[in-house]
Amino acid sequence: MKIAVCIKRVPVMEVKFAITADGSRYEETGLKYDINDFDLWAIEAALQLKEKAGDGTVHVVCLGPNAAQEQIRKAMAMGADSGVLLESDARNYDGLAVARALAAELKGGAYDLVLFGRISIDSMNQMTGPMVAELLDLPVVTNVFKLDINGATGRAERVLEGASEVVEFPLPAVLTIDDGLNKERLPSLKGIMAAKKKPLEIKPANLDAAQVTVRSMALPAERAAGRIVGEGADAVPELVRLLQTEAKVL
Amino acid sequence: MSFDTLSDPIPALPSVELSAHAADLFNIDAALTEEERAIRDTVRAFVDEKIIPIIGQCYVDGRFPAELIPEMAEMGLLGSSLPEEYGCAGLSSVAYGLIMQELERGDSGIRSFASVQGALVMYPIFAFGSEEQRRTYLPRLAKAELIGCFGLTESDYGSNPSGMITRARQQPDGSWIINGGKMWITNGNMADIAIVWAKTEDGDSDKSIRGFIVHTDTPGFSVKETKGKLSLRASVTSELVFEDVHVAANALLPNSGGLKSPLMCLTQARYGISWGVLGAALACFEEAVSYAKNRVMFDRPIGGFQIQQVRLADMLTEIVKGQLVALHLGRLKDAGNFTPVQVSLAKRNNVHIATEAARETRRLLGGNGILAEYAAMRHMANLESVYTYEGTHDVHSLILGQAITGLNAFK
Numbered sequence: 238m239k240i241a242v243c244i245k246r247v248p249v250m251e252v253k254f255a256i257t258a259d260g261s262r263y264e265e266t267g268l269k270y271d272i273n274d275f276d277l278w279a280i281e282a283a284l285q286l287k288e289k290a291g292d293g294t295v296h297v298v299c300l301g302p303n304a305a306q307e308q309i310r311k312a313m314a315m316g317a318d319s320g321v322l323l324e325s326d327a328r329n330y331d332g333l334a335v336a337r338a339l340a341a342e343l344k345g346g347a348y349d350l351v352l353f354g355r356i357s358i359d360s361m362n363q364m365t366g367p368m369v370a371e372l373l374d375l376p377v378v379t380n381v382f383k384l385d386i387n388g389a390t391g392r393a394e395r396v397l398e399g400a401s402e403v404v405e406f407p408l409p410a411v412l413t414i415d416d417g418l419n420k421e422r423l424p425s426l427k428g429i430m431a432a433k434k435k436p437l438e439i440k441p442a443n444l445d446a447a448q449v450t451v452r453s454m455a456l457p458a459e460r461a462a463g464r465i466v467g468e469g470a471d472a473v474p475e476l477v478r479l480l481q482t483e484a485k486v487l
Numbered sequence: 488m489s490f491d492t493l494s495d496p497i498p499a500l501p502s503v504e505l506s507a508h509a510a511d512l513f514n515i516d517a518a519l520t521e522e523e524r525a526i527r528d529t530v531r532a533f534v535d536e537k538i539i540p541i542i543g544q545c546y547v548d549g550r551f552p553a554e555l556i557p558e559m560a561e562m563g564l565l566g567s568s569l570p571e572e573y574g575c576a577g578l579s580s581v582a583y584g585l586i587m588q589e590l591e592r593g594d595s596g597i598r599s600f601a602s603v604q605g606a607l608v609m610y611p612i613f614a615f616g617s618e619e620q621r622r623t624y625l626p627r628l629a630k631a632e633l634i635g636c637f638g639l640t641e642s643d644y645g646s647n648p649s650g651m652i653t654r655a656r657q658q659p660d661g662s663w664i665i666n667g668g669k670m671w672i673t674n675g676n677m678a679d680i681a682i683v684w685a686k687t688e689d690g691d692s693d694k695s696i697r698g699f700i701v702h703t704d705t706p707g708f709s710v711k712e713t714k715g716k717l718s719l720r721a722s723v724t725s726e727l728v729f730e731d732v733h734v735a736a737n738a739l740l741p742n743s744g745g746l747k748s749p750l751m752c753l754t755q756a757r758y759g760i761s762w763g764v765l766g767a768a769l770a771c772f773e774e775a776v777s778y779a780k781n782r783v784m785f786d787r788p789i790g791g792f793q794i795q796q797v798r799l800a801d802m803l804t805e806i807v808k809g810q811l812v813a814l815h816l817g818r819l820k821d822a823g824n825f826t827p828v829q830v831s832l833a834k835r836n837n838v839h840i841a842t843e844a845a846r847e848t849r850r851l852l853g854g855n856g857i858l859a860e861y862a863a864m865r866h867m868a869n870l871e872s873v874y875t876y877e878g879t880h881d882v883h884s885l886i887l888g889q890a891i892t893g894l895n896a897f898k
Contacts, residue, residue: 307525426563426582432522433522
């Protein structure tokens with residue numbers, strides 16, 4: 238089985254973000270980066286499929302800055318076999334332009350599966366996977382949280398609002414992976430050491446001109462401090478009154 | 488207060504949010520290789536996920552979380568700097584140090600387990616063992632199919648191991664009979680094998696000290712767990728007793744000879760400790776920063792008061808200095824030209840500053856600082872053991888004193 242996984246380098250979210258002076262993007266100084274969470278689950282899914290099949294390859298494709306090599310190496314430390322970096326220093330990516338660049342890279346690769354995370358936790362567009370599928374003229378299944386591949390047929394469960402559905406699809410196909418499918422493995426130390434010997438190709442990303450431009454970015458307003466209206470049963474009437482009149486949730 | 492609360496489950500605290508600025512003020516990250524950072528981050532994730540949520544409760548219960556051993560082995564944390572041909576990860580000394588740092592960020596007891604298995608059991612088999620012993624034991628120790636312990640210290644011979652009374656007497660057929668006992672043995676009650684150091688001749692000379700691989704199920708080998716510890720409670724500490732323990736000729740580590748051999752092991756372990764304690768110090772510092780920013784007293788966060796800012800400034804300064812010492816020592820070790828005296832300086836300094844950081848954090852946390860829900864007092868109590876084991880602070884002072892003056896204070 239030949240699997241490609243598309244991953245994105247995203248900032249680690251456990252820091253306070255600041256907006257740049259021109260208001261168009263977040264400040265990058267002091268940020269740490271990792272693989273997008275949903276992409277980690279896509280990598281894990283690919284590795285598990287390969288292990289279950291007993292053979293195959295997992296190839297990682299990443300579009301991002303030169304430093305994104307670190308994320309490709311991490312995927313390799315987890316067990317991916319090879320990787321390619323489509324290098325670009327663009328700050329805000331245009332979804333269609335990224336999808337076209339990825340599709341051009343994947344085209345002709347004869348992959349049985351192309352996996353994406355359902356969404357990237359920084360820009361949250363959840364468009365790249367479906368657009369790549371469209372450009373490659375492949376079936377796409379989004380929000381996969383259960384997956385079973387049997388020969389040339391796949392079976393997936395998808396999350397719906399308050400429900401789930403089971404779909405079948407022929408291979409090759411594009412899937413976007415939701416949380417709940419698996420828990421990603423930690424790279425082993427031997428895996429980390431082996432990763433630096435695996436092939437990583439770097440080439441410039443051919444990005445079309447952006448059609449969608451981010452004009453401004455803002456942080457949410459600070460939440461007001463909490464208020465204690467009293468203690469015990471005596472506080473209930475006042476609490477109910479405030480929930481009705483002030484918070485308007487009752 | 489009621490001490491019944493000690494039996495309640497200890498809640499896991501959410502991980503601490505710190506600005507990157509405070510966490511790595513000197514951008515030491517940039518002095519690490521990409522692999523070293525990846526290794527550190529992997530072990531950090533393991534510790535955050537598996538150790539920190541349970542370790543407070545383990546400590547209160549006096550229990551080493553042995554259920555984590557298979558995963559630690561699977562990741563390659565045991566004997567990680569030994570060569571790949573023996574089933575180990577073949578990492579640099581700096582990577583090894585970073586592993587120790589991250590494990591001790593969880594707890595000194597967890598790091599002690601890994602230190603003993605790697606530096607005090609696997610290293611002597613690698614350094615002094617026959618090729619057959621290496622191939623027999625190292626891969627199984629790396630996979631934790633075997634757990635090891637290291638017996639050097641005796642009840643009356645701690646800082647002066649050359650006075651040990653444990654004796655191994657060779658029999659006409661080449662086999663050995665060992666008599667004596669060892670104390671303060673980490674992992675003792677869990678161990679399948681013990682590296683036992685014994686004198687092989689009569690007399691006081693430490694030249695006859697040799698190392699032996701002794702299986703703990705050998706008749707005459709008994710182990711008693713050391714109870715009543717108020718430090719390293721999440722670690723197994725034991726006493727070993729040997730009564731006519733009969734081992735085959737091939738139990739001897741053939742290339743061991745004299746006190747120098749166990750001291751070489753201790754140099755490895757002390758190197759790891761000089762990194763490990765930085766993890767405890769960082770855990771305390773991060774807890775102190777978080778608490779100082781969130782704890783309101785006199786209508787504002789206590790971090791706004793000068794006295795707490797001095798505490799935090801002192802802690803961070805000493806941690807940064809300790810990190811630079813450990814990192815440079817690691818680079819020297821990888822270049823093959825580090826000395827035991829350098830290790831003494833690093834162990835002595837870093838354990839000291841970590842102990843102080845834990846103590847100051849405990850104080851900054853006020854009453855909450857005595858609870859197992861927070862890490863500070865656990866680290867503080869643990870570090871008193873680390874201060875004492877692997878060459879006490881005082882002994883390392885005298886090693887440095889001798890190196891400086893050329894005058895030996897031990898004699």
